Structure formats: C-alpha cells, structure tokens
Amino acid sequence: MLPKNARLTDSNEFSRATKSGLRVSTQNFIGYLYLNNNDQPTRAGFIVGKSAGGSVVRHLVVRKIRHIVSNEINNLPNNSLFVIRALNGAAKANTQEEISLIISKLIKKSSEVKK
Numbered sequence: 179m180l181p182k183n184a185r186l187t188d189s190n191e192f193s194r195a196t197k198s199g200l201r202v203s204t205q206n207f208i209g210y211l212y213l214n215n216n217d218q219p220t221r222a223g224f225i226v227g228k229s230a231g232g233s234v235v236r237h238l239v240v241r242k243i244r245h246i247v248s249n250e251i252n253n254l255p256n257n258s259l260f261v262i263r264a265l266n267g268a269a270k271a272n273t274q275e276e277i278s279l280i281i282s283k284l285i286k287k288s289s290e291v292k293k
Contacts, residue, residue, distance in 0.1 A: 179248060180222060180247065183218075183219055183221075184222060186221040186223030186259060186261065192223055192261060194212055194259065195261040199211050199213075199259065200288060202287065204279060205267065205271070205276070206266075206270075206271035206276055207262055207263065207273075208263040208280075209260070209262050210263070211255070211258055211260050211287070212259040212260075213255060213258050214259060215257065219256070219257070220251055220252075220255065220257065221259055221260070222262070223261045223262075224240050224243050224262050224263075224264070225261060225262070225263040226243075226263075226268065229265070230264045230268045231269050239269055239273070240264075242273045243277060246273060246277045247260070247262070247277065253285060254284070254285065255285070260284075
C-alpha cells in the first residue's frame with residue numbers, strides 16, 4: 179500500500195506527468211516521470227482504463243501495480259511525479275517484470291536529463 183503522501187490524486191499533476199514528463203513504454207504499460215522542483219515527496223498514480231478489462235480486472239491490475247510501485251518508489255528521483263498507464267493486455271502481462279523495467283529505464287533517463 180502506498181502511504182497517503184505518496185499518492186498522486188490531482189488531475190493537473192496527472193496531466194503534467196503524462197504530457198511533459200519522461201516516457202517509457204513496454205508492450206502492456208506506459209510509464210511517465212515528471213521531475214518537479216518542489217519539496218514534496220515522490221508521488222505515484224495509476225491509469226487503468228476500461229480497455230484493460232472489466233471492473234474486477236482493472237482493480238486487480240491496480241493492486242498488482244501498486245504493490246510493485248510501493249516497493250520501488252524510493253528508487254525514483256526525489257520530488258517527482260510517477261504515473262503508470264495500463265494498456266489492453268495489462269491483465270495478462272508479467273506486471274513485475276514490465277513495471278521494474280519501466281522504473282529502471284526512467285531512472286536512467288532522469289539521470290541523463292539532470293546532467
């Protein structure tokens with residue numbers, strides 16, 4: 179479970195991350211990372227639309243993603259906004275492998291941007 183201060187809830191921040199942030203995609207997920215200049219902790223949010231499946235399937239996908247991200251959120255750059263968007267095949271995906279790959283690629287990209 180993500181702590182309350184690590185949850186991304188504002189639609190403006192979702193938009194900022196998805197439109198202006200770094201982007202990495204796999205077959206079933208897209209990850210966005212927006213590097214902020216404020217003093218807030220890194221926050222994460224998830225987008226799982228109806229194309230991923232019915233309500234039960236979507237909630238299962240979100241629970242899987244949330245579990246993985248809660249373990250890896252400390253690896254992300256401080257003060258950043260992190261968003262994962264699930265695509266059509268997310269319910270049958272190897273979620274752990276794909277999300278870990280997205281996070282590692284975003285960390286690498288963000289370190290290149292900071293230089």
